[in-house]
Amino acid sequence: MTKVTLDIEHADLDGSYSTVEGIRVNCTKCGHSVEVFGTSDASARRAAVMMKEECPLGLSNYYDIGDWG
Numbered sequence: 001m002t003k004v005t006l007d008i009e010h011a012d013l014d015g016s017y018s019t020v021e022g023i024r025v026n027c028t029k030c031g032h033s034v035e036v037f038g039t040s041d042a043s044a045r046r047a048a049v050m051m052k053e054e055c056p057l058g059l060s061n062y063y064d065i066g067d068w069g
């Protein structure tokens with residue numbers, strides 16, 4: 001299992017009615033990115049789970065959210 005540190009940044013995302021504050025999370029290995037609503041550590045952990053499912057390299061990776069949150 002390879003540890004991959006995620007690059008996390010604030011992002012304004014399109015919500016149903018207005019812009020919603022969220023985060024954009026980039027895989028530092030392949031450049032794949034996911035976006036989630038909210039900026040808490042729970043949001044970052046949710047993004048890490050999404051990344052594991054979506055990243056083409058993800059199944060053998062452990063995603064570290066660093067000191068986010």
Ligand SMILES: [Zn+2]
Nearest residue numbers: 027029030055
């Ligand atoms: Zn990746």
